[in-house]
Amino acid sequence: MSTEALPQLKAKDFASDQDVRWCPGCGDYAILAQVKKVMPELGIPREKMVFVSGIGCSSRFPYYMNTYGFHSIHGRAPAVATGIKVANPELTVWVVTGDGDGLSIGGNHLIHAIRRNLDVNILLFNNRIYGLTKGQYSPTSELGKKTKSTPMGSVDNPIHPLSIAIGAEASFVARTIDRNVQHMAEVLRRAAAHRGTAFIEIYQNCNIFNDGAFFYASEKDQKHDTTLYLEHGKPMIFGEKKDKGIRLNGMEPEIVSLADGSMKEDDLLFHDEKSPEPSLAYLLSRMRYPEFPEPVGVLRSVDQPRFEIGIQDQVDQAIAKRGRGTLEDLLNAGDTWMIED
Amino acid sequence: MDKQEATTTTMATQTADKPIEELSDVTVRFAGDSGDGMQLTGGQFTRTSAIFGNDISTFPDFPAEIRAPAGSLAGVSGFQVHFSNCDVHTPGDMVDTLVVFNPAALKVNIGDVREGGIIIANDESFGKTDLRKAGYDQNPLEDGSITKQKVHRVPVSRLTREALKDSKLGTKQVERCKNFFALGLVSWLYGRPLEPTLQWIDQKFGKNPDVAEANRLVLKAGHAYGETCELFHSSYRVSKATLPPGKYRRISGNEAVSLGIIAASHQSGKDLFYGSYPITPASDILHHLSGYKHYGVKTFQAEDEIAAVTASLGASFAGDFAVTGTSGPGLALKAEAIGLGVMTELPLVIINVQRGGPSTGLPTKTEQADLLQAMYGRNGECPVAVLAASSPADCFYAAIEAGRIAMTHMTPVILLTDGYIANGEEPWAIPNPADLAKINVVHTTETNSNGNGEGDGFLPYKRDENLVRPWAIPGTPELQHRIGGLEKQDVTGNVNYEPANHEHMINTRARKIELIANDIPAQEVMGPEQGDLLVLGWGGTAGAIRSAVERVQQQGRSVAHAHIKYLNPFPRNLGQLLANYKKVLIPELNSGQLRLLIRAEYLVDAISLNKVQGKPFLISEIETKINQVLANE
Numbered sequence: 001m002s003t004e005a006l007p008q009l010k011a012k013d014f015a016s017d018q019d020v021r022w023c024p025g026c027g028d029y030a031i032l033a034q035v036k037k038v039m040p041e042l043g044i045p046r047e048k049m050v051f052v053s054g055i056g057c058s059s060r061f062p063y064y065m066n067t068y069g070f071h072s073i074h075g076r077a078p079a080v081a082t083g084i085k086v087a088n089p090e091l092t093v094w095v096v097t098g099d100g101d102g103l104s105i106g107g108n109h110l111i112h113a114i115r116r117n118l119d120v121n122i123l124l125f126n127n128r129i130y131g132l133t134k135g136q137y138s139p140t141s142e143l144g145k146k147t148k149s150t151p152m153g154s155v156d157n158p159i160h161p162l163s164i165a166i167g168a169e170a171s172f173v174a175r176t177i178d179r180n181v182q183h184m185a186e187v188l189r190r191a192a193a194h195r196g197t198a199f200i201e202i203y204q205n206c207n208i209f210n211d212g213a214f215f216y217a218s219e220k221d222q223k224h225d226t227t228l229y230l231e232h233g234k235p236m237i238f239g240e241k242k243d244k245g246i247r248l249n250g251m252e253p254e255i256v257s258l259a260d261g262s263m264k265e266d267d268l269l270f271h272d273e274k275s276p277e278p279s280l281a282y283l284l285s286r287m288r289y290p291e292f293p294e295p296v297g298v299l300r301s302v303d304q305p306r307f308e309i310g311i312q313d314q315v316d317q318a319i320a321k322r323g324r325g326t327l328e329d330l331l332n333a334g335d336t337w338m339i340e341d
Numbered sequence: 342m343d344k345q346e347a348t349t350t351t352m353a354t355q356t357a358d359k360p361i362e363e364l365s366d367v368t369v370r371f372a373g374d375s376g377d378g379m380q381l382t383g384g385q386f387t388r389t390s391a392i393f394g395n396d397i398s399t400f401p402d403f404p405a406e407i408r409a410p411a412g413s414l415a416g417v418s419g420f421q422v423h424f425s426n427c428d429v430h431t432p433g434d435m436v437d438t439l440v441v442f443n444p445a446a447l448k449v450n451i452g453d454v455r456e457g458g459i460i461i462a463n464d465e466s467f468g469k470t471d472l473r474k475a476g477y478d479q480n481p482l483e484d485g486s487i488t489k490q491k492v493h494r495v496p497v498s499r500l501t502r503e504a505l506k507d508s509k510l511g512t513k514q515v516e517r518c519k520n521f522f523a524l525g526l527v528s529w530l531y532g533r534p535l536e537p538t539l540q541w542i543d544q545k546f547g548k549n550p551d552v553a554e555a556n557r558l559v560l561k562a563g564h565a566y567g568e569t570c571e572l573f574h575s576s577y578r579v580s581k582a583t584l585p586p587g588k589y590r591r592i593s594g595n596e597a598v599s600l601g602i603i604a605a606s607h608q609s610g611k612d613l614f615y616g617s618y619p620i621t622p623a624s625d626i627l628h629h630l631s632g633y634k635h636y637g638v639k640t641f642q643a644e645d646e647i648a649a650v651t652a653s654l655g656a657s658f659a660g661d662f663a664v665t666g667t668s669g670p671g672l673a674l675k676a677e678a679i680g681l682g683v684m685t686e687l688p689l690v691i692i693n694v695q696r697g698g699p700s701t702g703l704p705t706k707t708e709q710a711d712l713l714q715a716m717y718g719r720n721g722e723c724p725v726a727v728l729a730a731s732s733p734a735d736c737f738y739a740a741i742e743a744g745r746i747a748m749t750h751m752t753p754v755i756l757l758t759d760g761y762i763a764n765g766e767e768p769w770a771i772p773n774p775a776d777l778a779k780i781n782v783v784h785t786t787e788t789n790s791n792g793n794g795e796g797d798g799f800l801p802y803k804r805d806e807n808l809v810r811p812w813a814i815p816g817t818p819e820l821q822h823r824i825g826g827l828e829k830q831d832v833t834g835n836v837n838y839e840p841a842n843h844e845h846m847i848n849t850r851a852r853k854i855e856l857i858a859n860d861i862p863a864q865e866v867m868g869p870e871q872g873d874l875l876v877l878g879w880g881g882t883a884g885a886i887r888s889a890v891e892r893v894q895q896q897g898r899s900v901a902h903a904h905i906k907y908l909n910p911f912p913r914n915l916g917q918l919l920a921n922y923k924k925v926l927i928p929e930l931n932s933g934q935l936r937l938l939i940r941a942e943y944l945v946d947a948i949s950l951n952k953v954q955g956k957p958f959l960i961s962e963i964e965t966k967i968n969q970v971l972a973n974e
């Protein structure tokens with residue numbers, strides 16, 4: 001390996017020559033900016049990075065990155081990424097998907113990539129709507145959502161990305177918000193450092209078809225009471241004055257007040273992102289607005305065996321044990337016999 | 342049955358006890374419940390015959406259900422083997438000896454036994470209940486209804502029990518040995534040595550010495566029974582075949598295709614990625630390949646067909662030789678992703694082991710009904726190269742060829758095989774590795790812009806003289822580029838929706854596939870280069886067509902056989918070739934799909950012979966049709 005220092009790259013070095021074509025004001029811009037900002041910090045050369053996507057507004061992402069990129073078909077990005085990573089485990093692979101792409105048409109692949117713990121980073125831009133097809137409700141849209149395809153309101157329960165990821169026992173699960181760019185950058189750094197599947201749900205505003213879907217979590221006047229920023233090893237406290245907390249009552253979380261002194265920090269639930277059991281992370285993923293503040297940050301981060309390494313190890317073991325196969329051996333195996341002249 | 346009468350010379354040689362008749366070729370079918378071990382029995386008999394030096398061709402035929410109700414017609418599993426002292430191309434039209442383990446097996450198979458053929462029945466499984474399950478009112482072995490074949494009633498189960506009276510095995514395990522009795526008996530009948538099977542038993546059951554010993558005893562008991570009992574007045578011999586000299590092995594199509602893609606990986610210096618989802622009858626390819634990890638083979642059992650193909654495309658993008666395998670329903674699911682492969686112009690081999698359709702259809706039966714799906718079964722105008730293998734051993738060469746075309750022309754290639762050649766076996770003259778051509782794959786490492794306003798830096802869609810774009814893989818400095826399913830500008834590969842560009846790209850993709858015709862051999866013909874009739878086939882019907890054409894040729898008729906391996910593009914000389922004959926007959930195991938293509942492409946009024954029964958052609962069916970067509974001149 002070369003010991004030469006890598007040239008110091010900047011965010012703009014990760015921009016491709018293509019014009020970005022999202023609607024003005026779309027939350028996707030903020031995410032692109034943060035990804036471009038964080039990439040140079042990773043010390044990985046651009047040619048070793050691959051961005052893979054499916055179909056949807058978010059899936060245009062790879063075209064805007066000066067890395068290798070594959071804009072695939074609807075829902076299949078995790079599967080494409082699986083092939084890329086297995087073929088060359090040295091590549092750093094980012095999957096960009098949305099709520100429709102990743103959880104409707106591509107739900108199966110998402111779940112299986114996660115349970116295999118493939119070493120990729122999956123960014124799921126959740127805007128709770130179909131943007132590219134102009135505004136139908138999505139699998140994460142709230143019950144009763146009125147859209148072009150549901151004029152009387154949707155009648156299906158939404159799917160919750162974090163619960164799905166944790167249900168599939170993802171080794172790294174986090175949530176961040178397009179409008180909290182510093183937090184997003186930090187979560188991206190954490191995801192990049194994690195070995196195994198890093199699943200990140202990003203609340204993303206679609207200002208055209210679902211404007212304000214997450215304002216409760218992003219806007220100054222509300223966000224303190226509606227979000228719970230997680231810190232490993234710290235008690236779960238939220239509220240503008242840090243005067244509210246989450247406590248476990250039996251198996252259920254409950255909101256308690258720290259204001260009157262009857263509750264102390266030690267009575268609260270402490271976050272443990274490293275717990276080998278996913279139960280706490282799952283419980284957190286089920287804390288939903290408006291009943292609860294929604295957790296933001298890293299819900300889970302544990303070490304688990306990785307898929308592509310497992311595959312490569314078996315190949316290496318087979319070669320170590322039997323020697324690299326030759327054509328001669330390949331062709332002459334099994335029951336053979338000679339026909340003489 | 343004409344085959345044997347035409348080719349058999351009866352040389353009744355008197356040995357010590359019983360006379361031995363010399364035959365040129367024999368077809369034996371073992372049939373019973375799917376739990377009776379018929380595939381194993383047939384497989385062993387085949388192995389012994391191959392090692393003995395006969396030419397062989399096999400046809401395993403089993404139900405889709407793993408264990409259909411015992412004794413039912415639906416649960417009958419069969420294994421047919423044709424062995425000979427000459428070149429054979431099919432598993433045999435008619436059965437000379439049928440071994441049946443129950444009434445259902447008799448009912449399903451008796452129609453295929455030639456007049457004067459032998460039926461060996463396990464007498465004890467013809468009880469009242471067994472008969473009722475098969476829908477017999479009376480015992481066909483007793484009621485005189487079988488008049489055209491010689492029936493031998495053998496109490497296989499009882500004799501097996503007797504042979505094992507000292508064994509430690511339980512009743513059920515003893516019962517399970519009965520197929521070895523039948524194998525021993527048939528081995529005697531055709532003078533097959535027992536040694537290969539005895540050795541195999543040692544290998545297979547070595548860890549379980551009681552079972553091994555029981556199987557050995559029962560096998561020998563079956564053999565001795567043939568020798569001593571009064572039922573069989575003579576036995577038969579089929580001497581070694583006069584195959585070209587060399588080293589041989591038995592091979593099935595699924596195994597050959599697996600070896601072929603490993604060979605292609607080896608010859609191209611690229612690691613193999615095989616993505617697949619279990620599906621009958623293609624799963625064996627996944628099984629075989631997963632045992633070759635020491636060849637750098639990475640197998641990926643995907644969550645579904647779509648993941649199998651899209652992961653393969655990802656692996657191809659990253660620089661592996663990527664292959665996905667499936668059967669008809671799976672090919673339908675892969676269609677969109679194959680389109681992505683066409684758009685991104687990545688190498689990818691898609692193996693389709695065809696089975697009876699539509700929908701789930703006949704999973705374990707053969708058919709050739711996916712040709713049009715392979716050609717056209719995608720949205721938009723989406724050409725891919727299409728190849729078809731013609732026999733179990735040909736699957737090896739066809740797989741290498743599919744890999745070569747995919748990697749050197751940067752395109753998805755669909756390789757069609759079918760259940761018949763995938764599961765069937767034949768002897769294969771093992772090629773010398775040195776005779777296999779290298780596949781020259783280049784991964785671009787340099788930017789390719791000439792600076793003349795065509796764009797800067799690396800241009801992923803800048804083509805060579807064959808319209809092939811460069812294969813630059815992630816990890817290569819300075820060649821970062823993005824590909825995807827949206828229409829792209831030629832040369833730069835940037836997303837582009839301009840009308841003229843779209844038409845240009847549609848034409849370019851089509852032309853790129855057409856140009857492969859410069860890189861494939863001319864179509865060969867067996868028989869006269871012009872004449873009255875050309876029988877044109879593709880895929881697994883090769884053996885039956887060839888045998889039928891040879892028979893008619895022997896009668897002095899002007900008939901030739903051409904078998905197309907390259908279905909898209911067709912070989913350059915095919916049009917001219919078709920014009921050299923007064924008539925063209927196309928036998929297919931579908932309703933006329935190649936015929937449609939040939940008519941459309943060459944305006945030739947080809948005649949069809951179609952069969953869609955989930956079964957391969959009999960030689961006689963094609964022969965009859967050829968004679969009919971020739972008679973209507």
Ligand code: SF4
Nearest residue numbers: 023026057131206207
């Ligand atoms: S439709 Fe919505 S999600 Fe899509 S680009 Fe426009 S604002 Fe963004």
